[in-house]
Amino acid sequence: MSIGDFHNHSTCSDGKLTPTQLVDLAASRGVRVFALTDHDTLDGQEEAARAAARHPGFTLVPGVELSCDVPGTEVHMLGLFIDRTDARL
Secondary structure (H helix, E strand, O other), rough: OOOOOOOOOOOOOOOOOOHHHHHHHHHHHHOOOOEEEOOOOOOOOOHHHHHHHOOOOOOOEEEEEEEEEEEOOOEEEEEEOOOOOOOOO
């Protein structure tokens, strides 16, 4: 059975841990599938990928939480399995 965590923020947005610290913590607690989903940025994806590569059996899902303009409210959309190399993002 895989343990997954699909909504995590690093210091690249409003989190308290770096991407490396998040990946290492998740792996140490038995998480095997992990998504880094910082707000409106992919800045931590490369660092997270390097950290994930050090943990056998650990899968990093590249993601992002996008802020969306919706009149009268605040909406965030979670994007998973994104192409972290796509310059448009």
